[in-house]
Amino acid sequence: MDSVEKRGKSSIGYDLLGRTAIIEFRGPRSQARRAALELMKFDRRAETVLLKSGPVEGRYRTRKLSYIAGVRRYNVEYRENGCLFKFDPRKTFFSSRLSFERSRILKLAKDGEEVCVMFAGVGPFAIELAKKFKGSIVTAIEENPDSVRYMKDSITINKTPNAIPVTGDVKKVAKNYRESADRIIMPLPWSSLDFLDEALTIAKRTAVVHIYIIGKTKNLVADSWKKISAHAKRNRYSVKKLFSREVRTYSPTESEIVIDYRIRKL
Numbered sequence: 001m002d003s004v005e006k007r008g009k010s011s012i013g014y015d016l017l018g019r020t021a022i023i024e025f026r027g028p029r030s031q032a033r034r035a036a037l038e039l040m041k042f043d044r045r046a047e048t049v050l051l052k053s054g055p056v057e058g059r060y061r062t063r064k065l066s067y068i069a070g071v072r073r074y075n076v077e078y079r080e081n082g083c084l085f086k087f088d089p090r091k092t093f094f095s096s097r098l099s100f101e102r103s104r105i106l107k108l109a110k111d112g113e114e115v116c117v118m119f120a121g122v123g124p125f126a127i128e129l130a131k132k133f134k135g136s137i138v139t140a141i142e143e144n145p146d147s148v149r150y151m152k153d154s155i156t157i158n159k160t161p162n163a164i165p166v167t168g169d170v171k172k173v174a175k176n177y178r179e180s181a182d183r184i185i186m187p188l189p190w191s192s193l194d195f196l197d198e199a200l201t202i203a204k205r206t207a208v209v210h211i212y213i214i215g216k217t218k219n220l221v222a223d224s225w226k227k228i229s230a231h232a233k234r235n236r237y238s239v240k241k242l243f244s245r246e247v248r249t250y251s252p253t254e255s256e257i258v259i260d261y262r263i264r265k266l
């Protein structure tokens with residue numbers, strides 16, 4: 001998140017998606033508009049400012065946004081790791097705050113791997129991997145039809161026909177991709193631990209999993225790892241933790257973490 005505060009001008013934080021700044025502001029709309037205009041003066045990249053008008057909610061993890069200043073438009077064009085994504089952030093989840101994680105995984109993956117991205121959104125993990133690794137097939141499962149529509153557009157724009165969009169619920173479609181993946185990405189942090197069965201279904205006999213989890217910060221990695229390893233052992237897999245880190249602070253007491261691990265069928 002960028003912040004106007006850094007320059008000591010005001011106390012408003014914002015996310016920049018291309019030319020659109022997204023702000024959070026508690027207080028009257030008139031004040032929000034003043035803060036937005038100030039932001040646009042401070043950061044000339046921001047041509048449009050949208051105001052967060054509700055929490056991220058529902059199965060599709062979307063959020064209400066309302067226009068507050070600048071050019072009146074909702075469609076954004078966002079670039080990351082050499083790829084361009086076009087979408088309306090009211091209709092699909094997207095977080096630029098995961099860009100570091102996408103870069104990190106781009107460095108770990110190898111050409112020729114078969115990858116499955118569960119909960120793929122508009123496809124940033126999938127399309128960036130497919131762009132870098134032309135010899136890889138990247139299956140991207142997402143149940144929000146709007147996100148899949150934007151993902152298909154971005155596959156065309158970025159010339160990544162090796163990213164394969166799949167519309168559907170991971171719980172229902174996992175069986176169609178049995179033993180297909182060398183690498184699995186699970187970016188649904190509130191409930192990814194409910195999809196460990198599906199990860200084993202999709203994994204080849206050995207595979208690497210990157211799982212994102214939100215929870216109470218204290219002991220989050222240790223507690224999550226206990227669940228993952230107990231589940232794997234119950235299903236006759238060996239597991240090895242490769243890496244873990246805090247991705248971001250979610251609230252004063254909660255964090256989002258990532259754990260990378262390898263599974264091997266016994």
Ligand SMILES: C[S@@+](CC[C@H](N)C(=O)[O-])C[C@H]1O[C@@H](n2cnc3c(N)ncnc32)[C@H](O)[C@@H]1O
Binds near residue numbers: 098120170
């Ligand atoms: C936190 S977002 C991650 C989006 C994307 N990976 C990114 O980095 O921008 C989670 C996404 O998972 C989708 N989703 C939630 N439950 C799902 C399920 N059971 N099967 C498929 N997609 C699901 C939501 O619609 C949402 O787009």
